[in-house]
Amino acid sequence: MHRIVPTLPLRHLAVALCVLLPGLSLTSCGSTPKSSFYVLTPTENPASGEPSMRVALELVTVLPSVDRPQMLLTVGANQRSLREFDRWASPLPENMTRVLEMNLESQLGLTSVYVLPSRYVPPVDAIVTVEILQLDAFPNGTCAMIAQFDVADGKGNWITSGQLTVNPSDATSTAQGPSAVAQNISSSLGRLSKLIAQTLQDNVKVKSKPPAGN
Numbered sequence: 001m002h003r004i005v006p007t008l009p010l011r012h013l014a015v016a017l018c019v020l021l022p023g024l025s026l027t028s029c030g031s032t033p034k035s036s037f038y039v040l041t042p043t044e045n046p047a048s049g050e051p052s053m054r055v056a057l058e059l060v061t062v063l064p065s066v067d068r069p070q071m072l073l074t075v076g077a078n079q080r081s082l083r084e085f086d087r088w089a090s091p092l093p094e095n096m097t098r099v100l101e102m103n104l105e106s107q108l109g110l111t112s113v114y115v116l117p118s119r120y121v122p123p124v125d126a127i128v129t130v131e132i133l134q135l136d137a138f139p140n141g142t143c144a145m146i147a148q149f150d151v152a153d154g155k156g157n158w159i160t161s162g163q164l165t166v167n168p169s170d171a172t173s174t175a176q177g178p179s180a181v182a183q184n185i186s187s188s189l190g191r192l193s194k195l196i197a198q199t200l201q202d203n204v205k206v207k208s209k210p211p212a213g214n
Helices: 010-020 092-108 178-203
Strands: 036-038 055-058 070-076 079-088 113-116 126-137 143-153 158-166
Touching: 036 178, 055 092, 070 126, 070 178, 092 113, 092 126, 092 178, 126 178, 143 178, 158 178
Parallel strands: 036 079, 055 113, 055 126
Antiparallel strands: 070 079, 126 143, 143 158
């Protein structure tokens, strides 16, 4: 009497081999690709010198659709593509805020910007809030951005507002893909920082500095 041995479908056999033979390469067993991580970077030189004013910068507000770990690319007027394996190394609002902080300090002087919320913030001359109203990143690496910012005095009384519009034709990077997206968004934040710094210098009355040692 012959004994019938059940056979496994090929896909089940492949899974079994991956479990039983750990020496096999993960690629041959159909593992997922590795993720790439991207960061935004300041465009200005490191800050130096005495601060010309002291500014509190609130956490940047970003659209919920792009406030996610994965990079979101615009592939059509009504279509977006989520790049599962192209990810931001840190949450986008925090990364944008940190870049604006470093850029503004380069414009206004060392230790001139304090990010809110913070355990300690000295008396400030102005409070700045930034909202990203539009952020489209395209597969070719260019981006479009509309950023709105408001400036208030140290007590929260509104002083003025401003807006920056960045078009894909303004791209500074000639690279392609996700890396260029990070570079061009960084460049857009650099332009925004310069506009905010100029607006502060033109509209904010700086308080008299206390005597040395006080």
